[in-house]
Amino acid sequence: xxxxxxxxxxxxxxxxxxxxxxxxxxxxxxxxxxxxxxxxxxxxxxxxxxxxxxxxxxxxxxxxxxxxxxxxxxxxxxxxxxxxxxxxxxxxxxxxxxxxxxxxxxxxxxxxxxxxxxxxxxxxxxxxxxxxxxxxxxxxxxxxxxxxxxxxxxxxxxxxxxxxxxxxxxxxxxxxxxxxxxxxxxxxxxx
Amino acid sequence: xxxxxxxxxxxxxxxxxxxxxxxxxxxxxxxxxxxxxxxxxxxxxxxxxxxxxxxxxxxxxxxxxxxxxxxxxxxxxxxxxxxxxxxxxxxxxxxxxxxxxxxxxxxxxxxxxxxxxxxxxxxxxxxxxxxxxxxxxxxxxxxxxxxxxxxxxxxxxxxxxxxxxxxxxxxxxxxxxxxxxxxxxxxxxxx
DNA sequence: ATTATCTATAGATCTATAGATAATGC
DNA sequence: ATTATCTATAGATCTATAGATAATGC
Numbered sequence: 500x501x502x503x504x505x506x507x508x509x510x511x512x513x514x515x516x517x518x519x520x521x522x523x524x525x526x527x528x529x530x531x532x533x534x535x536x537x538x539x540x541x542x543x544x545x546x547x548x549x550x551x552x553x554x555x556x557x558x559x560x561x562x563x564x565x566x567x568x569x570x571x572x573x574x575x576x577x578x579x580x581x582x583x584x585x586x587x588x589x590x591x592x593x594x595x596x597x598x599x600x601x602x603x604x605x606x607x608x609x610x611x612x613x614x615x616x617x618x619x620x621x622x623x624x625x626x627x628x629x630x631x632x633x634x635x636x637x638x639x640x641x642x643x644x645x646x647x648x649x650x651x652x653x654x655x656x657x658x659x660x661x662x663x664x665x666x667x668x669x670x671x672x673x674x675x676x677x678x679x680x681x682x683x684x685x686x687x688x689x690x
Numbered sequence: 691x692x693x694x695x696x697x698x699x700x701x702x703x704x705x706x707x708x709x710x711x712x713x714x715x716x717x718x719x720x721x722x723x724x725x726x727x728x729x730x731x732x733x734x735x736x737x738x739x740x741x742x743x744x745x746x747x748x749x750x751x752x753x754x755x756x757x758x759x760x761x762x763x764x765x766x767x768x769x770x771x772x773x774x775x776x777x778x779x780x781x782x783x784x785x786x787x788x789x790x791x792x793x794x795x796x797x798x799x800x801x802x803x804x805x806x807x808x809x810x811x812x813x814x815x816x817x818x819x820x821x822x823x824x825x826x827x828x829x830x831x832x833x834x835x836x837x838x839x840x841x842x843x844x845x846x847x848x849x850x851x852x853x854x855x856x857x858x859x860x861x862x863x864x865x866x867x868x869x870x871x872x873x874x875x876x877x878x879x880x881x
Numbered sequence: 882a883t884t885a886t887c888t889a890t891a892g893a894t895c896t897a898t899a900g901a902t903a904a905t906g907c
Numbered sequence: 908a909t910t911a912t913c914t915a916t917a918g919a920t921c922t923a924t925a926g927a928t929a930a931t932g933c
Contacts, residue, residue, distance in 0.1 A: 505884075507931080525800050529720045532921060544922080546886045554922065597798055604795005607788055607856040609716050618857045625854075641832060642873035651854055651867050652847055652874070659846025663816075665798040666809045676842045682833035683843070683874055696910075698905080723895060735896080737912045745896070884931070895920075904911070 512550050512560070514540045519561050524597040527605055528558055528613070555612045562616050565599060577627065579635045579681060586657065587674040593665065600661050625650045632684070641686055649684060656680045703741050703751070705731045710752050715788040719749055719796055719804070746803045753807050756790060768818065770826045770872060777848065778865045784856065791852050816841045823875070832877055840875060847871045 504512070518539035522531040533554055537547040551557040569585070589596050606613040632646035632653065640649050656677065664673040695703075709730035713722040724745055728738040742748040760776070780787050797804040823837035823844065831840050847868065855864040 505932090508884075511885085527718075527720060527796055527799050529718060530799065533923095534921075542885095543887060545888080545924090548923070549885060552923090600798050601795060603853055604792060604798070605718055607791050607795070607853065608718050608721065614857070621854055621857055622861065640874075642870065642875075642877035644870055644874065648867070648870050649874075651851065651862060652871050655848075655850025655854060655867070656843055656846045657850070658853060659848070659850035660842065662794055662798065662849060663812055663842055663846060666805070666812055670813060671842060676839070676846070679833065679835055679839050680843050683831075683835065683840075684833075686833035686877070696906090699910075702911085724897095725895080733911095734913065736898090736914080739897070740911060743897090882931100882933085885929080887926105887928075889925085889927100891922105891924080893921080893923105896918095898917080899915085900913105901915100902911100902913070904909100906909080 508550065511540075515542075515547060515550055515557070516560055516564055519557055520564075520598050521594060523561065523601060524594045527601045528611075529605060533557075558612055561598075562602075562613060566620075576634070577631050579631055582631070583674065583678060583681065586660075586677045589661070590664070590673050593668065596661050597665055600658075600665055603658065621654065624654055628653050636684065640684055653680070653684075699741065702731075706733075706738060706741055706748070707751055707755055710748055711755075711789050712785060714752065714792060715785045718792045719802075724748075749803055752789075753793075753804060757811075767825070768822050770822055773822070773848075774865065774869060774872065777851075777868045780852070781855070781864050784859065787852050788856055791849075791856055794849065812845065815845055819844050827875065831875055844871070844875075 515536065518536045519531065521539065522536050525531075526535070532544075533547055534544040536557070537544045540547075547557075551560060602613050603617055605611055606617045608614075629647045629650040632640070632649050636646065638645065640646065660671070660673045660676050664671040706727065709727045710722065712730065713727050716722075717726075723735075724738055725735040727748070728735045731738075738748075742751060793804050794808055796802055797808045799805075820838045820841040823831070823840050827837065829836060831837065851862070851864045851867050855862040
């Protein structure tokens with residue numbers, strides 16, 4: 500696929516993607532105009548459409564870039580402490596967090612072009628987190644939970660903390676709070 | 691304030707607010723056009739603007755209505771089991787949940803008119819949840835947490851679960867998962 | 882030749898203002 | 908008299924298409 504494009508074009512596409520990330524972070528997908536993205540890379544809106552034929556195509560590319568971004572490298576088994584590091588890393592990149600928090604928030608509305616993407620993604624992430632939790636804590640977690648039932652909580656904490664942190668970066672210690680949650684899971688009364 | 695308006699006008703305003711909740715749930719605030727809201731109550735867009743002079747004024751009214759909605763009645767101390775009931779209640783009102791999940795998601799973008807509202811609100815909610823947790827579990831929670839440190843986690847779980855549930859209502863048992871989290875908090879290894 | 886970019890523009894929206902008309906309340 | 912609603916419309920946008928021109932790669 501990338502072999503069908505010139506290196507020149509690939510570079511432009513990457514520039515445009517970066518700009519799209521920024522503008523979506525600032526204004527959401529609906530609020531992000533093609534003209535605003537184009538201006539950021541020194542193009543006209545029509546020039547941008549040469550590289551991404553529709554606004555939705557640009558969104559899809561943004562979502563794919565993200566997917567590639569935080570995919571676990573094959574062979575590398577995800578571990579809980581890596582997840583903590585990921586949260587710490589995110590806390591240094593508010594723009595990235597904001598882009599996807601904005602998109603997640605929008606995606607719940609009807610017919611949003613990212614809705615299906617997020618639905619599938621969360622399903623996969625819950626399953627993946629269940630495995631991580633089982634590898635770390637075994638079959639029994641505090642409170643009588645199983646890894647499968649704790650997984651949606653883990654995901655919810657990550658997302659929910661992001662919103663609180665974005666709204667009040669100084670008032671919310673996102674990595675600290677995530678660590679607290681892991682402590683809660685590890686406080687085991689399991690036999 | 692309501693005394694300065696006629697009963698007729700109050701009724702209309704209430705109808706418009708209801709319609710605004712619906713349209714915001716479906717399309718977010720940015721995607722919600724005044725015309726779409728107006729049409730739902732059988733008015734023209736200009737007729738609507740007689741009752742709410744700007745789109746932002748309508749949003750503010752929506753946020754205030756929500757605040758009134760889930761405010762704890764004075765004198766009634768909030769308890770954790772009531773919170774569980776609230777989540778169960780929410781699970782029967784996807785529209786309401788969707789309206790505020792959409793607004794929260796949008797509010798993290800710069801200069802969004804609901805941003806300050808949510809910032810203040812989350813600050814207050816964390817404090818309130820801290821008190822609830824202290825009343826329920828005392829000063830020491832599992833994992834060495836304090837009520838104050840568990841509060842953002844409780845809020846994060848509620849919000850995060852809402853997004854997962856909105857994206858996949860059949861695949862995510864929101865009240866069940868919330869109950870699981872409370873079990874985790876109550877699984878105490880406190881002395 | 883092909884790719885990248887531009888100008889021009891169609892066709893939809895969207896919010897908000899101005900001012901006219903209809904309905905209601907003293 | 909005041910309130911509620913409408914028609915008309917200004918002034919901004921926004922996405923996307925058509926077609927011309929400039930730059931690049933064989």
